[in-house]
Amino acid sequence: MSQPIISLEGIHKYYGEVEPRLHVLKGIRLDVTQGEFVSIMGTSGSGKSTLLNLLGCLDVPTEGSYFLGGNDVSQQSDDELSRIRNEDIGFIFQSFQLIPQLTVLENVQVPLLYGDSSIREKEEHCRSILDSVGLSHRLSHRPSQLSGGECQRVAIARSLVNDPLILLADEPTGNLDSKTGQEVLELMDSLHAEGRTIIMITHDQEVALRAQRQVRIHDGLVIEEAS
Amino acid sequence: MISRKKKELLRMGLQSLLGYPMRTVLTMLGVVFGVGSVIAMLALGAGAEKELLQEIGRLGIQNIIINSVEPEQPENNNSSGGRRGWINYYGLKFKDxxxxxxxxxxxxRVLPVHLSKKKAWNGSRWIESTLFAVEPDYFEVFGLEIASGRALSPQDEEDLARVCVxxxxxxxELGIYEDPIGYVLTIEDQKFTIVGVLSEDRFQGYAQKALVADARSSEIYVPYQTVLKRQGTRSFSGSAGSWEATDVELNQIVVEVEDLDQVILTSRTIENLLSRNHPEKDYEMIVPLEVLAQRRKTQQVFNIALVAIAxxxxxxxxxxxxNIMLATVTERTREIGVRRALGAQKRHIIAQFLTETTTISILGGVLGIFLGFGLVQILVIFTGWTAVITPISILVALTISVAVGITSGIYPARRAAALDPISALRHQ
Known part of the structure; x- marks a missing residue:
């Protein structure tokens, strides 16, 4: 088996400064290998959002180690975490999180602003990604002029622009009707087929089953894995 | 040279502004009016200074002007000073x-000037005029321009010619509408031929006062020697059965100093000399250079006050x-969260907000400069004041705008950068 692209070892997360602190993650162990499509399921309050934040380098664990692409990212500086989010992680959010005053193309270009490569150099790249998600005719539209499904496809295009190590999807179909939800899931299937590593967080059993491997979280612990 | 990356960040900042055009314009208005009024105030200050320079500059900064002044005396005190009997003697003497x-x-050079109030006649029309008995150099020293004919000449002095400018x-006022050169005026009981006409460029304000010039421009310039030899220095005025005589030998002495650096020192030396000759101070000394320095100082204080108010x-x-940016930070919390999630560092967020505020204020500054130009035009038209928009005032206005943009942006920008990305993303 190849080296895992993600490796969580004994991850604990506490919230609050004073005792009794809120103990949310209670020793998570999880490995994800290159090219896997993993869904993480859990009820509300199970700790799956906290886990997502840690996986997305938006937060750091209180205890334990997080290796991303072989590097320990569990105790990095704010700037370093920003750089990792920019280069190694592609976010897909439930509510799309597009910037309303920017066009489709500009939204896809946002991650380039904060990296080393320039927007002009990558302009063609951005257009081809948008083309691959079927939005080449919508480049200069603003998010308010798009349907929910289109918005989510823009967000997926945006997550791909820096060619990240992992795609992190948080309830990607949560705000969509079932038909468009299916379309988005098909798009994710095809990304997986291209060899992308995808971690999808959801509470929907049916959606979770689209993934090649399902991880269930309950009360801060991984309780079940199936594949 | 701005790197390409910075340019892209700058462009992104501008896009945010364009996303909310109305708010951007309204936010800008404060700076527009502020810069507009600063420009207008600076222009008025510079204009006042220019007027001052022109006014006092007309007197010649290398000149010292000494005027005779009638001393104030108790009515019946005839024994003291220059007053003898019914003739009122005072002022500068030939000896001085x-x-x-x-x-x-x-x-x-030193120019003596004698003044007298005389009636000037053209047929049956007359006006009260001021007769300036001056040497030919007087025209050059005070930059009096001849519109037609000629100035007074040394020959006129020699001939005691009855000519006038x-x-x-x-x-x-005298109803002379044909070619005035060669026209003969009657001044008191003597006939003077007009040889030159001055342009209507009059002495104003301080210069007018200092030179005892006539506000209605009814000055008549005649050769100094002609007046002295033919009329003398005594003048009479009568009213209600009694009459009075005044004898002022010289009403004015104009001293032109060779070296600008010596003007003040020379004025002190002359002051010493005159104060010995005139124990009762019946003269005043005007040193344009000194007046200019004082007036400038006052003007500068005034300018600073004006600009401070603006x-x-x-x-x-x-x-x-x-204020608007703080509101914007709250409103755009989610956007900030998204940008942070997508890899923006704190400094990127700060740069974005500073770009926005600085752009607003620079644009406001530029519009303010145009507004300033407009305000100045309107003020000049309606008040007749002099106003000068100097390049330095434009530079000052722009610098202030940039400073306003940065300082007003710092706090909101830091607040935005300090937001926790996770809660910012969840912000509704």
Whole structure:
């Protein structure tokens, strides 16, 4: 088996400064290998959002180690975490999180602003990604002029622009009707087929089953894995 | 050279502004009015200074002007000073003129001037005029321009010629509409031929006062020697059965100093000499250079006060920007969260907000400069004041705008950068 692209070892997360602190993650162990499509399921309050934040380098664990692409990212500086989010992680959010005053193309270009490569150099790249998600005719539209499904496809295009190590999807179909939800899931299937590593967080059993491997979280612990 | 990356960040900042055009314009207004009023105030200050320079500059900064002044005396005190019997003697004497010429070093020229109020007649029309008995150099020293004919000449002095140079305003008042050169005026009981007409460029304000010039431009310039030899220095005025005589030998002495650096020193030396000759101070000394320095100082204080007041509106404009930006930070919390999630570091967020505020304030500054130009035009048209928009005032206005943009942006930008990305993303 190849080296895992993600490796969580004994991850604990506490919230609050004073005792009794809120103990949310209670020793998570999880490995994800290159090219896997993993869904993480859990009820509300199970700790799956906290886990997502840690996986997305938006937060750091209180205890334990997080290796991303072989590097320990569990105790990095704010700037370093920003750089990792920019280069190694592609976010897909439930509510799309597009910037309303920017066009489709500009939204896809946002991650380039904060990296080393320039927007002009990558302009063609951005257009081809948008083309691959079927939005080449919508480049200069603003998010308010798009349907929910289109918005989510823009967000997926945006997550791909820096060619990240992992795609992190948080309830990607949560705000969509079932038909468009299916379309988005098909798009994710095809990304997986291209060899992308995808971690999808959801509470929907049916959606979770689209993934090649399902991880269930309950009360801060991984309780079940199936594949 | 700005790197390509910075350019892209700058462009992204501008896009955010374009996303909310109405708000951007309204936010800008404070700076527009602030800069507009600063420009207008600076222009008025510069204009006042220019007017001052022109006014006092007309007197010649290398000149010293000494005027005779009638001393104030108790009515019946005839024994003291220059007043003898019914003739009122006072003022500068020929002796003063001679002594200045002979004893004061570093002097280019000394011009004696005698003034008298005379009636000037053209047929049956007459006006009250001021007769300036001056040497030919007087025209050059005070930059009096001849519109037609010629100035007074040394030959006129020698010949005791009855010739005069007048202002065009006087011709109109006397009803002379044909070619005035060669026209003969009757001044008191003597006939004077007009040889030259001055342009209507009058002495104004301080210069007018200092030179005892006539506000209605009814000055008549005649050769000094002609007046002295033919009329003398005594003048009579009568009213209600009694009459009074005044004898002022010289009403004015104009001293032109060779070296600008010596003007003040020379004025002190002359003051010493005159104060010995005139124990009762019946003269006043005007040193344009000194007056200019004093007036400038006063003007500068005034300018600073004006600009300080105008700056208050600029300050209010800056507070306006800060206020709107703070509201914007709250409103755009989610956007900030998204940008942070996508890899923006704190400094990127700060740069974005500073770009926005600085752009607003610079644009506001530029529009404010145009507004300033407009305000100045309107003020000039309606008040007749002089106003000068100097390049330095434009530079000052722009610098202040940039400073306002940065300072008003710092606090909101830091607040935005300090937001926790996770909660910012969840913000509704």
């Amino acid at each position: 003129h001679r002594q200045i010429v002979e004893t004061i070093p570093g002097i280019e 007048v202002r065009s305003g006087l011709l109109q 700056s208050i509106s600029l300050l209010v404009g800056g507070i306006g920007i800060a």
